[in-house]
Amino acid sequence: LYSGQPPLDTLTWNATNQPDGRYTARAVAVGNTGRQNFSGTLSGLKDRIAPALLGTPAPADSVFDWGDEVSFTFTEALDCQAAGIQYTSRVVTYGTTDTTDLAYTSAVCTGNGFLFTYAEDTLKKYFGGTVIVAVSGIKDLAGNPAAHGSKVTYTFTIGEWGESTSPVSLLTPVSNWLVNSSHPSVTFTLGDYDVFETATTLDSITLEYRAPADVSWKRIQTVTQDSLAKYYTATRTASNDHPHYPITWTPVIADGNYSVRAVAYGAHGFAEYSGERSGRIDVSAPWVTKITPGNDTLKHTEPILVTFTESIAASSLKSDSISLHERVLVQPLDGSPGYFNYIKLPSAMVEMAHSGNKIEFYFDRQFTSNYHGKTLRLRISGVTDEVGNVLNRSVDTLFHVQNVTPASSQRLVSLDFTGEQVADGSIVLQWNAVDPAGTQAYVVERSRDGEFFQSIAQLTEAEGYQEVVRFEEAIYYRLRLQRTDGTETYSAIAVIQDNGLAQPLTTEVYPNPIEDGTLRYSWYSKGSEESLTLEVRDLRGALLYTETVDPATRGLKQSVKLPEHLETGLYMMHLTQGNQTQSVKFIKQ
Known part of the structure; x- marks a missing residue:
């Protein structure tokens, strides 16, 4: 082109699909004869990739110890002369949320990164604090701003200066501690600490706890180095010269799972932490939420179901903690007030099943037939949940047995086992033949206390039984029916009271x-x-x-x-x- 002459034409190169790199461009003129003329060349750079951090900034462990450097390294060379590069450095004082500017000695661009330097006295002043450094306005040589909005930030803690802090351990409990209503406290024993600061520093030890969902720990108790030393001096023996200190915790917090740790603090260096001890607080006693049938009437084929607020420990389901008895009335001849005696149901007549927070009683298929008109007492006292909390209130519930169908209340045939003392002083027992074809024998049993029964006769027909026997006030009879299928069923109790006859x-x-x-x-x-x-x-x-x-x-x-x-x-x-x-x-x- 002649000097000052405008361009004859403009060409645009779409380099979208070309890789980044350096390129040389020229123009080629082609005439009618096929001859070519070439322009001079122009060199240039295609670079659309933003600079990014390479690896983790230093210090890589996020703890600054003396001799470490604070630096950022990028994946490519940076424009260290770019306008707008800014450096910031702030510190959060240890144990607080207070933030202030932290002066640095220098902050320079090193070509492919940045380097901060600090004075030793400045860092010592804020020992244990958290430093946040940031560089903004970062560009590479092609002018591409750094990823993340041309700004990078890094956080580290000011670490060791001088002597380190004493270690600390939790010696007891070993694991899975438990606080419940029977044992409302738990003792944690501190150990393995430098009680006289011979090699490390120790100002105090704090016992802390937190729940799994908690971020922060809460203090249980703090013990000073002076208290630790005095306790050690007072309790040290020839056979146990290791320092230890017990802390008994009686928590007044919500039930749940918790972790406990000990934290040692010294004059210099970081706090030292023990391992965590996990356990559970559960001081809430279980209680009964529902008993069915709820109308106090037990009908044919119906079970008794007891539901608790939480799972019940199988080991607590003993005969003295949960029982089902038949209630019988004894009326003394001398006119004194009558009283109830409670006779344990034979094991062949009832089976107890336990699952989680439910206890269910299933009865023999002839139960309501044999016990029609009788009253049962369900007593629950002393059962515990899975961690040993005792039932908050005992249960005493009566059920009246009716030999009717649950849905229609249709009356079924009953055994009606009864007895009386007749005029000559002998005892006469009678009953119905409910299932003659399925009954092999009727065994008459007698007891003087309602607890221990002995067999006194075996009959093949429901013909009744009579005997002469001496007794005072009352004597108890029952039938044991031997079925043809090899199983047995029992009648309710017949109480014979002394009628004063000779x-x-x-x-x-x-x-x-x-x-x-x-x-x-x-x-x-x-x-x-x-x-x-x-x-x-x-x-x-x-x-x-x-x-x-x-x-x-x-x-x-x-x-x-x-x-x-x-x-x-x-x-x-x-x-x-x-x-x-x-x-x-x-x-x-």
Whole structure:
């Protein structure tokens, strides 16, 4: 072009798909003859990649110790002369949220990075503080601003200066500590600290706690170095010269999982931390939220379900903590107030199942048939949750058994096992044949206390049972029905109360054969206060011994020393009261 002449044409190069790098460009003129003329060349650079940090700024561990440097390194050369480069340096004072400017000795661009230097006294002044350094206005040689808005920031902590802080450990508890209503406190033992500061510094130790969702720790107790030294001096023994210090914590905070640690603080250096000890606080006692059936009536096939506020420990479900009994009324003949006796249900009649926060009682298929009209008492006292908290309030609930269907309340056939003392003083028991085809035998059982029963008769038909037996105030009977499928079911209890009728004379000898030539016996009758006559005869009827027996000895153990000349053999004891006589054979060895 002639000087000052405008360009004849303008060409635009779309270099979008060309990689970054240096390029040389020229113009080529081509004539009709095919000859070419070339312009001079022009060199240039394509660079659209922003400079980025290379690795982690220094100090790489985010802790500045003496001798470290504070620097940023980038992936390419920077424009150190670019206008607008700014350096900032601020510090958050240790243990506070206060922020202030932190003076630096120099902050320079090093070609592909930046370097900050600080005076030692400046950093010592803010030991333990958190420093935030930033550089803004960063560009590379092509003018591309740095990633993240042309600004980079780095945070580090001012670290060790002089002596380090004493270590500290938690010696106890080892793990999984627990605070509950039975044990409302837990003791943590500090150990492994430099109590006299022989190699490290120690101002105090703080015990702290936090929940999993918490960010900050909360203080439990702080112990000064002076208190630690005094305790060590007072408790040190020849067999235990290691420093230790117990701290007992009685938390008054919400139930939940927590971690506890110890923190040692010294005159210089960072705080030192023990390992964490995890545990649980659970002082809330379980309680019953629901019992079904809720109308206090137990119908055919219905179970009893108890629901608690939390899971119940299986180990606490013992016979003295949860029980289901039949309630029976005993009415004394002398007119004194009646009382209830509670008879434990046979294990064949009820099964208890436990899962989490629920306890369920399932009954034998003939239960309501056998117990129709009876009352059950459910008692729960002393069960605990999984961490040992005892039930907050005992449960005493009554259920009235009805042999009807739950949905329609249709009445079903019942066993109706009953008994009474008749005019001659004997006991008569009666019952219905509910399932004759499925019943193999009826075993009559008797108990004097309602707890221990013994079998006294076995019948193959539901024909009833009668016996003469002496008892005071009340005696208990039940049926054990042996089914043809090999299982058993039980009736409810029939309580026979003394009606004041006369009872015939009975007597027994024990042991038999007798020992040491002494006849031991007891007797019982009711309705007569006459004296009794005791006779001992041989099998020929010859009288060998006789005496009068006081009626006040009724029911008591008696003994008679027989004549020494009696030979070994079989003898008869006759006991007579009025027109009643009882005879028992016994053997003298």
